[in-house]
Amino acid sequence: MNSPPLAEAFVLAHPAPARAAPAARRTPVWRTLFGDAVSSGITLAALAGLLELGPKLVSWGLVRAAWSGPGTACGGQGACWAFLRSKAPFILFGIYPPEQRWRPAAMVAMFVLLALWTLPPSRWTRLTLWLWAGAVAVAVLLMSGGVLGLTPVPTSAWGGLPVTVLLTVLSLAIGFPLGVALALGRRSELPGLRWMSIAVIELVRGLPLVTILFIAAILLPLMLPDGVKLDNLARALAALTVFSAAYLAEVLRGGLQGVGAGQAEAGRALGLSWWATTRLIVLPQAVGNVIPALTNTVVVIVKNTSLVLLVGLFDLLSAGRAALTDPKWPGPYMETYGFVALIYFVICFSISRYALWLERRPAFGASS
Amino acid sequence: MTETATPAVEINALNKWYGAYHALRDVSLSVGRGERVVICGPSGSGKSTLIRCVNGLETAEEGQVLVQGVELKSGDRSIDMVRRSVGMVFQSFNLFPHKTVLENCTLAQVRVAKVPPEEARDRAMYYLEKVRIPDQAGKYPGQLSGGQQQRVAIARALCMDPKVMLFDEPTSALDMEMVGEVLEIMVALAEEGMTMLCVTHEMGFARRVADRIVFMDAGQIVEMAAPEAFFESPQHARTQAFLGRIAH
Ligand SMILES: Nc1ncnc2c1ncn2[C@@H]1O[C@H](COP(=O)(O)OP(=O)(O)OP(=O)(O)O)[C@@H](O)[C@H]1O
Ligand SMILES: [Mg+2]
Numbered sequence: 289m290n291s292p293p294l295a296e297a298f299v300l301a302h303p304a305p306a307r308a309a310p311a312a313r314r315t316p317v318w319r320t321l322f323g324d325a326v327s328s329g330i331t332l333a334a335l336a337g338l339l340e341l342g343p344k345l346v347s348w349g350l351v352r353a354a355w356s357g358p359g360t361a362c363g364g365q366g367a368c369w370a371f372l373r374s375k376a377p378f379i380l381f382g383i384y385p386p387e388q389r390w391r392p393a394a395m396v397a398m399f400v401l402l403a404l405w406t407l408p409p410s411r412w413t414r415l416t417l418w419l420w421a422g423a424v425a426v427a428v429l430l431m432s433g434g435v436l437g438l439t440p441v442p443t444s445a446w447g448g449l450p451v452t453v454l455l456t457v458l459s460l461a462i463g464f465p466l467g468v469a470l471a472l473g474r475r476s477e478l479p480g481l482r483w484m485s486i487a488v489i490e491l492v493r494g495l496p497l498v499t500i501l502f503i504a505a506i507l508l509p510l511m512l513p514d515g516v517k518l519d520n521l522a523r524a525l526a527a528l529t530v531f532s533a534a535y536l537a538e539v540l541r542g543g544l545q546g547v548g549a550g551q552a553e554a555g556r557a558l559g560l561s562w563w564a565t566t567r568l569i570v571l572p573q574a575v576g577n578v579i580p581a582l583t584n585t586v587v588v589i590v591k592n593t594s595l596v597l598l599v600g601l602f603d604l605l606s607a608g609r610a611a612l613t614d615p616k617w618p619g620p621y622m623e624t625y626g627f628v629a630l631i632y633f634v635i636c637f638s639i640s641r642y643a644l645w646l647e648r649r650p651a652f653g654a655s656s
Numbered sequence: 657m658t659e660t661a662t663p664a665v666e667i668n669a670l671n672k673w674y675g676a677y678h679a680l681r682d683v684s685l686s687v688g689r690g691e692r693v694v695i696c697g698p699s700g701s702g703k704s705t706l707i708r709c710v711n712g713l714e715t716a717e718e719g720q721v722l723v724q725g726v727e728l729k730s731g732d733r734s735i736d737m738v739r740r741s742v743g744m745v746f747q748s749f750n751l752f753p754h755k756t757v758l759e760n761c762t763l764a765q766v767r768v769a770k771v772p773p774e775e776a777r778d779r780a781m782y783y784l785e786k787v788r789i790p791d792q793a794g795k796y797p798g799q800l801s802g803g804q805q806q807r808v809a810i811a812r813a814l815c816m817d818p819k820v821m822l823f824d825e826p827t828s829a830l831d832m833e834m835v836g837e838v839l840e841i842m843v844a845l846a847e848e849g850m851t852m853l854c855v856t857h858e859m860g861f862a863r864r865v866a867d868r869i870v871f872m873d874a875g876q877i878v879e880m881a882a883p884e885a886f887f888e889s890p891q892h893a894r895t896q897a898f899l900g901r902i903a904h
Contacts, residue, residue: 550746550750551750553746553750554751554752555752556712557713557739557742557744557813558763558816559740559769560768561736564767568763568767569752572754573752576754650798651754
């Protein structure tokens with residue numbers, strides 16, 4: 289008898305030794321699937337759906353599909369994979385000169401490798417920052433050419449995945465610091481700065497992205513002084529960047545509100561400057577507070593780049609649409625949009641898995 | 657004036673308002689080098705406000721604060737200079753939760769004092785040893801008890817080699833059994849001759865280490881005396897009432 293009887297005097301006689309925790313009980317699979325009426329219902333409905341759809345999908349995508357050949361090979365009841373086979377390079381690279389396609393391909397590969405390199409927070413150093421800046425410069429040179437014997441290719445001929453990647457990378461890379469500035473500005477004690485930040489954020493958030501894209505495409509050239517010409521791509525990039533900045537700013541502001549005033553005070557009391565305190569102490573915690581919301585915004589920004597097709601740019605989605613207009617093929621929409629969707633999905637899903645992993649890092653103040 | 661003659665902290669006729677509320681009223685106080693001053697008083701009497709004026713976390717509308725002869729002026733480089741020589745320990749620790757204990761202690765050394773990282777590490781370990789938690793250096797603050805966190809906060813401040821240490825109720829957020837371990841460190845620090853300006857209600861600590869006790873009420877210094885005189889024969893009625901309340 290070791291537990292104290294209620295309301296009586298008690299003195300511990302035998303200290304209980306520590307024991308290993310019991311093995312975690314796992315719910316058997318059958319109970320998850322058929323444990324109660326609701327589970328059984330859902331399981332049966334899902335099974336019925338699978339039985340109904342599965343064979344159809346297999347038949348469409350595998351059995352009756354046309355895997356190769358010209359446009360005439362398609363047109364039956366099956367998927368037209370032959371189309372993707374012949375058009376994939378065009379969808380991926382648009383009207384970029386076919387014999388030069390290694391250039392956009394190399395650019396995309398470079399960004400993918402760099403992104404992989406940057407994943408662990410321990411690599412978020414000044415060196416990495418310079419690597420990214422260098423990569424952007426190399427990307428632009430590689431794509432536009434005119435140096436090192438590369439054939440010049442005007443931005444109007446850029447297209448497909450490289451445009452999507454470039455717009456995403458740049459609108460985030462420029463938009464994030466701008467967003468930080470706007471978020472800090474909105475919380476500033478200087479009224480001028482505060483009101484300016486509020487005005488920018490609210491104005492941009494109050495307009496649909498399409499409107500901002502049109503403003504950038506049509507009004508911006510009129511507003512710029514004579515002789516200054518801004519490339520079409522650069523204008524769309526400007527629109528995407530301010531849009532990203534405004535949304536990121538509001539997400540970050542939420543994160544900043546969650547960092548106690550004591551943190552900045554402790555930094556200042558140690559003699560750190562305002563900027564050092566903000567950068568090293570406040571911002572990492574603010575970002576850590578709102579990783580789910582930030583991820584959401586970033587994913588939306590990635591997908592938003594597809595709207596540039598409305599101002600005549602040739603991103604991945606527009607390239608897919610353009611490929612479909614070829615009269616020699618019966619227009620396999622499912623296959624083409626499926627292909628484009630798959631690329632977007634891989635990008636966005638990777639981002640959200642990465643964010644989930646990042647969220648658990650103590651470097652963002654996740655309590656362990 | 658010679659080096660030792662300049663007081664560590666000199667506060668002259670300080671007046672501070674929060675909006676219309678007059679939080680500090682004509683407060684003057686001089687703390688000599690190596691002197692330990694304990695500030696006590698009822699809640700809302702302006703103790704925190706006063707101590708935060710010493711390192712410029714608050715700025716007073718009127719009056720002067722001088723630290724080692726350097727006057728604090730808001731928006732001036734003097735504040736940075738003063739902050740380097742003044743360490744502060746907060747009631748709620750305010751450790752950086754996204755940095756390890758060691759990083760908490762090295763951050764400002766490297767960024768502010770430009771100490772080489774290796775040396776900063778050694779200094780940090782030296783002070784962590786001093787507060788008796790060198791084995792926790794690799795952990796994050798969230799993994800430590802309150803008492804341990806406060807000891808890290810003290811080590812973090814000491815790493816900057818401060819000439820004056822400010823404490824704002826360093827033990828009042830702690831559970832009873834952890835108060836002792838923090839006070840022990842503070843006593844050791846006092847015995848080494850650190851200049852200390854300490855807001856606390858730990859009267860045992862005050863009695864033991866204070867050279868002077870300052871009693872504040874309603875934004876004013878009501879009474880100031882050596883511990884013996886302060887506890888045995890308080891002069892002002894409000895001091896007597898305050899001591900009567902906390903004695904029981
Ligand atoms: N930021 C602020 N804005 C407005 N009023 C404030 C602010 N900080 C403090 N005060 C007021 O100033 C007075 C003194 O506050 P202070 O924090 O210095 O008191 P204290 O003596 O430290 O009290 P406690 O023992 O509760 O910590 C209080 O009445 C408080 O309400
Ligand atoms: Mg206080």
